[in-house]
Amino acid sequence: MAIPPEPESLSAWTVARGGRGLFHLTRRTRRQLLRGGVACLAFVGLNALLAARFGVSILNYTIAGLSVSSIVIVSAIGLTLIYGIRGFANFAHGDIIALGAYVALFVNLNGLSLIWGTIAAFAVLALFGILFELVIFSRLEGRGPVPPIVASVGLGLIIQNGIRTLATTRPWLYPVPAYSDIPIAPGLGVNPIRHILTPAIGLLFVVSAHILLTYTNLGKAMRATADNLELAKATGIDTKRVTYATWAISCSFASTAGVLLGLTSFLRPEMGLNILLLIFAAVIVGGVGSPWGAVLGGLVIGLSQEMSAPLFIWLGQPDVIGLVNASAYKVAIPFIILIVVLILRPWGIAGRPPAFVSRVYFVERITQAILSRTAKAEQADGDDGG
Amino acid sequence: MLLQAQDLHSGYGEMEILHGVSIDLDQKEIVAVIGPNGAGKSTLIKTIFGLLRISGGQVLFDGADITGKPPRELVLQGLAYVPQTNNTFPSLTVLENLQMGAITRRTSPLSIPWTRTDHSGTQSQMNDAQIRERATHVVGMFPNLRPKLRERAGTLSGGEQQMVALAKSLMLDPKVLLIDEPSAGLAPKLVEALFSKILEINEAGTAVIMVEQNAKKALAIAHRGYVLETGRNRFAGTGQDLLHNADVARLYLGG
Numbered sequence: 001m002a003i004p005p006e007p008e009s010l011s012a013w014t015v016a017r018g019g020r021g022l023f024h025l026t027r028r029t030r031r032q033l034l035r036g037g038v039a040c041l042a043f044v045g046l047n048a049l050l051a052a053r054f055g056v057s058i059l060n061y062t063i064a065g066l067s068v069s070s071i072v073i074v075s076a077i078g079l080t081l082i083y084g085i086r087g088f089a090n091f092a093h094g095d096i097i098a099l100g101a102y103v104a105l106f107v108n109l110n111g112l113s114l115i116w117g118t119i120a121a122f123a124v125l126a127l128f129g130i131l132f133e134l135v136i137f138s139r140l141e142g143r144g145p146v147p148p149i150v151a152s153v154g155l156g157l158i159i160q161n162g163i164r165t166l167a168t169t170r171p172w173l174y175p176v177p178a179y180s181d182i183p184i185a186p187g188l189g190v191n192p193i194r195h196i197l198t199p200a201i202g203l204l205f206v207v208s209a210h211i212l213l214t215y216t217n218l219g220k221a222m223r224a225t226a227d228n229l230e231l232a233k234a235t236g237i238d239t240k241r242v243t244y245a246t247w248a249i250s251c252s253f254a255s256t257a258g259v260l261l262g263l264t265s266f267l268r269p270e271m272g273l274n275i276l277l278l279i280f281a282a283v284i285v286g287g288v289g290s291p292w293g294a295v296l297g298g299l300v301i302g303l304s305q306e307m308s309a310p311l312f313i314w315l316g317q318p319d320v321i322g323l324v325n326a327s328a329y330k331v332a333i334p335f336i337i338l339i340v341v342l343i344l345r346p347w348g349i350a351g352r353p354p355a356f357v358s359r360v361y362f363v364e365r366i367t368q369a370i371l372s373r374t375a376k377a378e379q380a381d382g383d384d385g386g
Numbered sequence: 387m388l389l390q391a392q393d394l395h396s397g398y399g400e401m402e403i404l405h406g407v408s409i410d411l412d413q414k415e416i417v418a419v420i421g422p423n424g425a426g427k428s429t430l431i432k433t434i435f436g437l438l439r440i441s442g443g444q445v446l447f448d449g450a451d452i453t454g455k456p457p458r459e460l461v462l463q464g465l466a467y468v469p470q471t472n473n474t475f476p477s478l479t480v481l482e483n484l485q486m487g488a489i490t491r492r493t494s495p496l497s498i499p500w501t502r503t504d505h506s507g508t509q510s511q512m513n514d515a516q517i518r519e520r521a522t523h524v525v526g527m528f529p530n531l532r533p534k535l536r537e538r539a540g541t542l543s544g545g546e547q548q549m550v551a552l553a554k555s556l557m558l559d560p561k562v563l564l565i566d567e568p569s570a571g572l573a574p575k576l577v578e579a580l581f582s583k584i585l586e587i588n589e590a591g592t593a594v595i596m597v598e599q600n601a602k603k604a605l606a607i608a609h610r611g612y613v614l615e616t617g618r619n620r621f622a623g624t625g626q627d628l629l630h631n632a633d634v635a636r637l638y639l640g641g
Contacts, residue, residue, distance in 0.1 A: 028537070223477055227475040227478065228475060233456075234457050236461035237458075237489055238458060
């Protein structure tokens with residue numbers, strides 16, 4: 001008797017894995033892993049070259065870059081999530097970062113350790129995020145991107161001046177002991193807070209954001225809502241809940257970024273403003289609305305800023321060109337990269353190009369312009385003929 | 387009568403598109419809604435599904451008044467809607483799209499109490515494993531999606547995306563499926579495949595309201611049809627009657 005063929009059923013697990021083996025990766029994932037690996041190798045190689053040519057101490061700048069990147073990335077993820085769900089750039093994000101730093105300070109000054117302060121700020125800022133949506137931004141839904149942008153600028157001013165009123169304009173310092181750098185090699189040292197703790201927390205947040213967005217239903221619903229709000233509503237996704245959750249996540253990520261930023265120097269009411277520009281640059285370079293793009297953009301922005309410092313210091317030497325106040329110029333580099341990216345790849349490094357543009361953006365645009373003109377001319381001819 | 391729309395008035399903002407349209411749908415029926423461009427066909431199903439504000443008339447589902455209820459509640463009660471375009475989430479994988487189709491039923495341990503909707507009188511909740519099981523079942527109807535479950539929906543072809551959209555809407559085994567121009571932009575061969583899928587879904591017990599440009603094909607598979615014009619009912623009858631009605635043929639079927 002012939003054995004009947006196996007009925008075409010799939011176990012739930014196989015379905016979840018795309019109907020193949022457990023460790024099957026799709027072509028896209030494999031390609032991304034390959035690209036990531038190549039980029040990491042290139043980066044390590046570059047640093048090895050730099051170290052070989054200029055000595056190990058140049059790696060201090062790379063480490064500083066990773067530290068700046070971490071703060072930028074943690075904030076940029078929050079900013080880009082709000083952009084994805086809400087469709088506007090939240091200009092209050094810098095001040096939300098400052099608010100987080102001050103809430104942690106407040107808890108800290110009232111007798112708890114800074115770690116508890118950070119955790120409290122995380123929770124408090126989540127509530128603030130929900131409050132902002134409830135009181136301000138939910139009322140501006142469906143009015144296009146401009147009203148919420150203007151409202152966010154106003155919100156930023158309110159937060160900043162609220163901090164000025166309550167905490168005064170004096171620069172505060174977190175009462176953390178000044179750890180000295182741990183020497184690794186002659187001329188190369190890492191600071192336990194700025195160079196170990198900050199990147200570690202940054203990595204923790206990136207991994208948790210990835211897990212949230214990839215494996216949880218809330219994260220999937222967030223991505224779905226960012227993809228297509230109307231369809232999300234029609235599918236039955238509770239888009240209101242998703243929006244509140246996104247605000248909570250965005251603002252609590254910002255609070256931790258604020259504490260990390262506060263640890264690098266003083267807390268000032270306007271501390272969010274300078275970093276806000278870097279965060280925007282990171283989000284745009286990576287691809288607006290894409291959390292993974294924000295990570296990539298943050299790395300590009302932070303590393304390029306810090307690693308260009310030795311170049312300017314070299315230019316500042318009297319026998320080169322004697323650039324005055326040389327190291328201040330490093331701040332320009334991220335924005336030069338931003339402009340270049342905007343010209344060559346306006347949808348960002350990791351963003352998806354709009355359907356109509358191909359790899360060679362300008363050529364395509366020009367061809368399109370010419371074609372549409374010819375098409376119009378033909379149409380006009382046809383009309384004359386008819 | 388499973389679904390009944392009576393004297394519906396609605397539109398976009400100040401502009402009224404529907405000036406009193408009535409249609410009904412019986413159990414296990416396919417109803418085709420046809421008519422020229424701008425007749426209000428898509429507006430009609432969007433209105434029924436609660437995506438547009440209703441300024442007059444009412445919608446009854448299984449005897450209960452569902453006028454003006456949000457889509458989320460209608461999904462829970464057993465309606466599903468497939469929009470004409472942009473009907474999948476492009477950055478989600480096919481499987482994730484299907485999971486989203488069942489999200490209204492998902493048990494959520496972390497749901498925020500004041501945003502929780504009232505589930506009384508609706509079917510039971512599903513956990514992730516049950517949702518996956520259901521996805522397996524639905525994918526069984528669309529075998530060509532099986533190797534693509536882990537691909538992003540945005541990378542699939544137009545026909546495959548329509549299949550994903552259809553599969554997504556079947557995740558909760560709806561009683562009524564509202565489909566907006568399923569054949570728009572598809573090659574003739576794919577249209578055939580899609581229509582046979584719709585027939586298959588219908589045979590499994592789901593009533594279908596289908597808006598179609600492709601009037602002849604739609605009427606051929608429909609039990610009954612409605613012809614709309616400028617937001618009003620124009621003709622109604624069985625699919626065959628409408629197909630062979632001289633007026634309908636001359637005005638709307640292209641001769």
